[in-house]
Amino acid sequence: MSIPFHKTHTTQEEIDSAIEAIKSGWLTMGPKTVEFENKFKEYIGSDEAVSLNSATAALHLALKAIGLQRDDEVIVPTNTFVATAEVVTYFDAIPVLCDIEENTHNIDISKIEALITDKTKAIIPVHFAGQPCDMDEIYKIAKKYNLKVIEDSAHAIPSTYKGVKMGALEKTDITCFSFYATKTLSTGEGGMATTNSETYAKSIKVNRLHGISKDAWDRYTTKGAWHYDIIDNGNKYNTTDINSAIGMVQLKKQDMLREKRVIIAQKYVEAFRDKSKIVLPFLKNDRTTSWHLFVIKIDNRDNIIEELKNRGIGCSVHFIPIHKHTYYKKKYGYKNEDYPVANRVFEKSLSLPIYPDMTDKEVEFVIKNILELVDNV
């Protein structure tokens, strides 16, 4: 049996929708993208949704919208994908890394205040594996020090915090989602920024297309005019109507797809619950996770991954902490000993396959092999 770490859920419906977009005669950002944005904000419950070609682009333009400047500081958990810290460097600003909680692997809110200086402008909590961070505590800190909050919600569709979907929390400035190939909603590549601020949404919209005062689509319709003005130094971060057509089909299925991941997660929990050698994911009870990832902690992680690979099971590790990467270590001087929890978590973490189209047999095969290996490797 061969079980990849991830397989995107795609059906004839996604294919038909993409073909329809291709046949429409307008392939890049246009009416389908506007429709996708409208449906996305309706699903999430935010006032605004702006589509982009990645979460990285969304995070970049979110920081631009809040006015980040050179030498400013932004607090980011060290347990994240590089994009969360990288976008801060686009401004010649400084990503200040925070250690994480041992149980959830999310940013440790008790360690944030010690990192705040006169230069701190924002916090980017990352909802690791789909589980929301302690947002109320983050808002308290943000209010006390006048900081902006930008959520990295790349893993959190759909996840909820105290009954509210991520992307709709009122006290957050901007929330960023990823539609990358392995994500719970995938368009191949893509992203979305949600916000309740018209000003932020406008800034992101203008900057996703070179800083042009209107969308290219407007310029080429019979209603539009050829004239445009550049009102900011923007980027080329727009998505295409082909991606948006796929995204709309995926969006409709989000709750159903999550249910399928919940069932797989329950099977893993059931199978490993009594195994003292396996630490299961820890969930706080006032929030729900998308189950984008299912991360266990075990000894001998590297050997077990290798052996799982030999047996046809693809696994992964989330994440190699930012402070361990050569460029970031050299440039910002992060010290390994400042992140003891992230280091411990990293040594043992193993992400198991969890995707909607996994069959019962495949889940059982993963369980059987993990149980064998934890006792024998």
Ligand SMILES: Cc1ncc(COP(=O)(O)O)c(C=O)c1O
């Ligand atoms: C936590 C986190 N943030 C940001 C990103 C970047 O997403 P994208 O590939 O859409 O730019 C990822 C992607 O893996 C991620 O896991």
